[in-house]
Amino acid sequence: MSQKLILTIVTPEKLLVSEEVDQVNVPGSEGDMGILYDHTPILTNLRSGQLSYEKEGETIALVVSGGYLEVTDNRVTILAETGEFLHEIDRERAERAHADAEAELGKTDITEEDFIETQKKLFRAIARLENSKNN
Amino acid sequence: MPNLKDIKRRIRSVKNTQQITKAMKLVAASKLRKAQQAILQARPYAVKMMDVLNHLSARCNHDLHPLLDVREGQRNLLLIITADKGLCGGFNGNIIRKTAQYLEDNAQAENSLIIAGKKGNDIFRNRPVKITQDIIGWTKDFDYLKAQTIGENLAALFSEKKVDKVFMVYNEFKSVMQQEVVVEQLLPVVPENLAHQDNTFVVDYVYEPDEEAILDELLKRYMTVEVYRAFLESSASEHGARMTAMDSASRNAGEMIDGLTLTYNQARQAYITKELIEIVNGAEALKG
Numbered sequence: 001m002s003q004k005l006i007l008t009i010v011t012p013e014k015l016l017v018s019e020e021v022d023q024v025n026v027p028g029s030e031g032d033m034g035i036l037y038d039h040t041p042i043l044t045n046l047r048s049g050q051l052s053y054e055k056e057g058e059t060i061a062l063v064v065s066g067g068y069l070e071v072t073d074n075r076v077t078i079l080a081e082t083g084e085f086l087h088e089i090d091r092e093r094a095e096r097a098h099a100d101a102e103a104e105l106g107k108t109d110i111t112e113e114d115f116i117e118t119q120k121k122l123f124r125a126i127a128r129l130e131n132s133k134n135n
Numbered sequence: 136m137p138n139l140k141d142i143k144r145r146i147r148s149v150k151n152t153q154q155i156t157k158a159m160k161l162v163a164a165s166k167l168r169k170a171q172q173a174i175l176q177a178r179p180y181a182v183k184m185m186d187v188l189n190h191l192s193a194r195c196n197h198d199l200h201p202l203l204d205v206r207e208g209q210r211n212l213l214l215i216i217t218a219d220k221g222l223c224g225g226f227n228g229n230i231i232r233k234t235a236q237y238l239e240d241n242a243q244a245e246n247s248l249i250i251a252g253k254k255g256n257d258i259f260r261n262r263p264v265k266i267t268q269d270i271i272g273w274t275k276d277f278d279y280l281k282a283q284t285i286g287e288n289l290a291a292l293f294s295e296k297k298v299d300k301v302f303m304v305y306n307e308f309k310s311v312m313q314q315e316v317v318v319e320q321l322l323p324v325v326p327e328n329l330a331h332q333d334n335t336f337v338v339d340y341v342y343e344p345d346e347e348a349i350l351d352e353l354l355k356r357y358m359t360v361e362v363y364r365a366f367l368e369s370s371a372s373e374h375g376a377r378m379t380a381m382d383s384a385s386r387n388a389g390e391m392i393d394g395l396t397l398t399y400n401q402a403r404q405a406y407i408t409k410e411l412i413e414i415v416n417g418a419e420a421l422k423g
Binding site: 008010011012013014015028029030040041042043044045068070072077079 | 186340343
């Protein structure tokens with residue numbers, strides 16, 4: 001098992017992960033993707049959702065929202081807008097954000113831009129809530 | 136013979152100054168800690184972003200996005216980042232010198248400036264150079280949103296073809312004691328080392344959803360991140376420079392106080408001796 005991917009996950013706040021891993025599963029904007037050794041170079045957007053990586057038979061999961069994925073020469077770089085490990089998720093806050101966003105989207109006088117922004121917020125909250133259910 | 140009262144007054148005044156510089160040093164130190172943490176955490180993201188863009192700009196077609204457009208024109212725009220306040224050693228001076236140097240070297244080009252910070256504005260206001268925009272008072276509350284506004288503004292100027300190149304001049308934070316003035320090309324985005332690209336065959340990316348959409352989003356993000364990072368670098372450097380400057384100012388004040396105290400004591404001794412001699416002389420005179 002010498003064929004490892006070098007995974008780096010960064011957010012504007014900090015460097016989250018920098019490790020050698022076997023497989024990375026990401027929530028791409030066009031659908032989920034699994035990345036293994038010798039993957040072709042790819043550049044894609046990410047949506048809010050669960051991202052996981054496998055390392056020595058262990059699976060570690062986190063929730064990211066938005067950002068980019070780049071794969072070149074077996075280096076996987078993820079530039080996420082936010083990222084938390086499952087146990088770090090603040091459910092209460094996510095629930096509040098969820099309720100706020102839903103109320104906002106229910107308004108009739110909302111502008112197009114605000115709508116898109118709020119929708120993103122809602123998806124982020126949903127991603128956090130869904131993935132932290134079992135904890 | 137220096138007047139005792141005068142020396143005493145000077146000692147008191149220097150002591151007051153020392154108190155101020157000491158306080159400023161402490162304030163700078165606590166602000167520095169915050170600023171340093173911010174920049175150290177923001178750096179990995181910015182560096183990775185830069186990497187991705189470098190890879191990207193080596194591969195993709197430069198006609199695809201206005202921000203990648205390399206033009207022959209000579210209209211340069213410089214974003215220079217100075218502080219709003221002085222008393223921080225060579226911090227502002229270095230930036231100003233570097234900028235002036237740049238303007239001199241590129242005198243044939245049509246240069247314009249965007250100046251952040253009051254100090255830079257004070258200097259360049261009176262010089263024959265076009266100032267497009269002032270950003271005064273940024274040091275108080277700078278955040279990601281402000282960086283975004285500035286970045287969008289720069290991107291707009293560039294894509295509307297009002298300028299051909301955009302540079303940033305700022306202090307890069309090396310360590311608490313050390314800052315380095317850098318001039319960095321922000322736009323157009325060019326691959327770091329073209330020479331290296333020639334002998335390696337590069338495979339184009341698979342893009343999802345499509346090249347243009349990703350490029351557009353990524354470049355916008357890049358502008359914000361780079362501007363944000365430059366301002367954070369500058370902020371950390373400023374506090375570092377101020378702390379160092381105030382530290383040496385406090386030390387100098389201390390030395391000055393020591394010197395003055397010595398002079399004061401000597402003068403006092405001389406005064407007492409003189410008085411004693413007068414008394415003895417007086418007594419002698421009475422005896423006679």
